[in-house]
Amino acid sequence: MSSLLNMLLGSMTAQPSVDSLAGKTGIDKKKVAALMALALPILMKSMTNNASSQQGASSLLGALSQHTNPANKSMAQQLKEGDAQDGAKIVNHILGKDAGNIIGQLAGQTNMSNDQVSAVLSQMAPAMMSGVSEATNQAQKGNDPAKAFGVDLSDGFDMKDVMGILGATSKGKEKASAGPDLLSMLLKASK
DSSP: OOHHHHHHHHHHSSHHHHHHHHHHHTOOHHHHHHHHHHHHHHHHHHHHHHTTSHHHHHHHHHHHHTSOOTTOOOHHHHHHHOOHHHHHHHHHHHHGGGHHHHHHHHHHHHTOOHHHHHHHHHHHHHHHHHHHHHHHHHHHHTSSHHHHTTOOOTTOSOHHHHHHHHTOOOSTTOOTTSOOOHHHHHHHHTO
16 A cells, blocks of 8 residues: 555544544444545555556646645545535546446445445545645655655654655555555656
8 A cells, every 4th residue: 555545544534534524424424434444545546547657647647736735724624625526527537437336336335325425435536636636746846755755754764664655565465566656656747
């Protein structure tokens, strides 16, 4: 799992974010949290696949430039204020022809209706894009590359930090060759 995904999972599944999204959608907090934890890796993987070509990466960079967080709003606030219509377009673009099947699978896994899953995904998509945009901008500026890649240097620079930079964690049996990292592809495409 990439450090970008870990960062987004952490901020989007934090209690204030879950409370905000549950309040906006009227769906049980536990179901919202479970859905976000399941859906975010799927959405990020699909974004990575979409960005694997130069054209796809350029298209994603363009979309990211439209989804920024200039007011530095919290993730909970972004989720609360998210534009569901824009979010539905984002989800459909990211998932493409597989959108219906993926939404159905997520509904089955979370004991929710397809409409409920769609509502949550539509609310979380703009905030997710904003998070990816922010991480990409931080990495491009080089202001704090360690922070941009989710690297913790407080304990010194170690293999875990290298794995974070490469876009994979060293936990479990997962190998560094977990596939291309979305952030790396976006940085390459932006040059």
